[in-house]
Amino acid sequence: MTTFTETLTERGTDRAYLLLRTVFTVAPIAFGLDKFLGILTDDWEKYLAPWINDIVPGSAHDAMLVVGVIEIVAGVVVAVDARFGALLVAAWLGGIIVDLVTLGDFYDVALRDFGLLAAALALALLAFERKPLHPGA
Helix, strand or coil, X not given: CCCHXXXXXXXXXXXHHHHHHHHHHHHHHHHHHHHHHCCCCCCHHHHCCHHHHHHCCCCHHHHHHHHHHHHHHHHHHHHHCHHHHHHHHHHHHHHHHXXXXXXXXXXXXXXXXXXXXXXXXXXXXXXXXXXCCCCCC
């Protein structure tokens, strides 16, 4: 028998899962699209550390377009499989943090991204705890 408190906890967990899954689907897709549209900023290249720009082929702008595609794909993966997608987004955010810290600037953005990384890991934990909707899935 399920108690009232257990039911409330399950509902809260479900809501947290849905919120995080929605955010980590929409945000990466939005940031990825903006690499092409330039609505949020028209200078994404300023966030790319020179050492990364030196090792990737093409220009910094080309690199940021590739980043945009990766971010869009990551958002779609979260929508399709939150377990894997959340870990993918967390790893991606870890890379962004390394980039920003080694850039020697944007520490505030790096700290914000650390919070997002923690939230992505929380989504992964919630996703792994969920019962699959379809047996055998």
